[in-house]
Amino acid sequence: MSKILVTGGLGFIGSHTVVELQNAGFKVIIIDNLSNATENVLNGITAITSITPEFENLDLKNKEQTKTFFKKHQDIVGVIHFAAYKAVGESVKSPLTYYENNVNSLVYVLQELNKKAVSHFIFSSSCTVYGQADSMPITELAPTKPAESPYGNTKKIGEAIIEDLTKSNANFKAIALRYFNPIGAHQSSKIGELPIGVPLNLVPYITQTAAGKREQLSVFGDNYPTPDGTCIRDYIxxxxxxxxxxxxxxxxxxxxxxxxxxxxxxGTGKGSSVLEVIQSFERVSNQKLNYKIVDRRDGDVVEAYANTTKANTVLGWKAKLSLDDAMLSAWKWEQTL
Structure with missing residues (x-):
């Protein structure tokens, strides 16, 4: 079995990817420093797949520990790199923390992979690199814009570092996956999005409000140039x-x-407004959500949704689950917490 390293593998997207890797027959080893996840996620992965992945509690900012790890695990044939801080607002307040964590840890991993005969690397990137794109839907050929936040900038810098390495080392192969807005949870309700503290993403804030953990959801602005006045995103x-x-x-x-x-x-290739997401949640949960319209938030782009033709045709991948599917799975997951 091919051994795959998943960094940040106990996080939201990482843990779901570990499940799919194990279901596809890969042997997985996870690195996570538990800064935004808990070791309990391993139990959920095991419950779904009947396999407990190998796990090391390791901070990739520590260059020596990273070196030691790769010396010990020389049989790794591929790396999927999720490990990064990801809160836009927090990155504005603490830019150096974000650059140190997101850039240094990436470089230290790549330095080790650069020593190997052949390396295969998947980078967790983001549609934030496009900023407010000039036209919709956004293709991979759309120009990247100056980042709206240090977080977004670390994704742009990360892609540039990886591309430079592929130019200097013909044996290093990489794919950057630019996500739009990931939501939902595994259909088993054994793993899902588990924000530590106040949620910064829309869907966990919706489910926590419905569950009574939050008093009210704020919808930031209803006067955008969109059909219902609220921002549009591509929720996958x-x-x-x-x-x-x-x-x-x-x-x-x-x-x-x-x-x-x-x-x-x-992405799904379809944009949904904030109010449409709320309506989807109310429809699948039979809950009335307590929300109010408040002022716009600085830095929010009006709309962003993907042109997924390249992923559909070249990768042979297509999003199959609907917004309602995602909202129902997120609500079922919330009810287990």
């Missing part, structure tokens, strides 16, 4: 997203990549 079910990582990894392992650095958008 995390299980669909996780499956794309496995397909991208297999593409590299089977030498099907066209170039040593490829980029794919991952």
């Amino acid at each position: 079910h995390v299980v669909d997203l996780a499956k794309a990582h496995v397909i991208a990894l297999q593409r590299l392992l089977e030498n099907k990549n066209d170039t040593n650095f490829e980029i794919f958008n991952l």
Whole structure:
């Protein structure tokens, strides 16, 4: 069995990807420093797949520990790199913390992979690199814009570092997956999104409000130039997203990549407004949500949704689960907490 390293593998997207990797027959080892996850997630992964992945509590900012890890695990054939801080607002307040964590840890992992005869690397990137795109839907050829936040900038810098490495080392192959807005939970309700503290994403705030953990949901602005005045995003079910990582990894392992650095958008190809997400939740949960319209938030783009033609045709991957599927799975997961 091919051994795959998943960094940040106990996080929201990481844990769902570990499940899909194990279901596809890969042997998985997880690195996580538990800064935004708990070791209990391992129990959920095991309950779903009947396999407990190997786990090391390790901070990839520690260069020596990272070196030691790779010396010990020389049989790793591919890496899926999720480990990063991801809160936009927090990154604005603490930019150096974000650059140190997101950039240094990436570089230290790549330095070790650069020593190997052949390396296969999947990078967890983001549609934030597009900023407010000039036209919708957004294709991979859309220009990247100056980042709205240090978090977004670390994704742009990360992609540039990886691309430079693929140019200098012909044996290093990488794919950057630019996600739109991952939501939902595994259908088993054994793993899902588990924000530590106040949720910064819309869907966990919705489910926590409905569950009585939050008093009210704030909808930031209803005067945007959109059909209902609220911002539009492309919400993709995390299980669909996780499956794309496995397909991208297999593409590299089977030498099907066209170039040593490829980029794919991952989304549904459809934009949904904040009010449409709320309506979907109310429909599937039979709950009336307590929300109010408040002032716009700085830095929010009006709309962002993906053109997924490249992922559909080149990767042979397509999002299959609907917004209602995602909202129902998120609500079922919330009720287990």
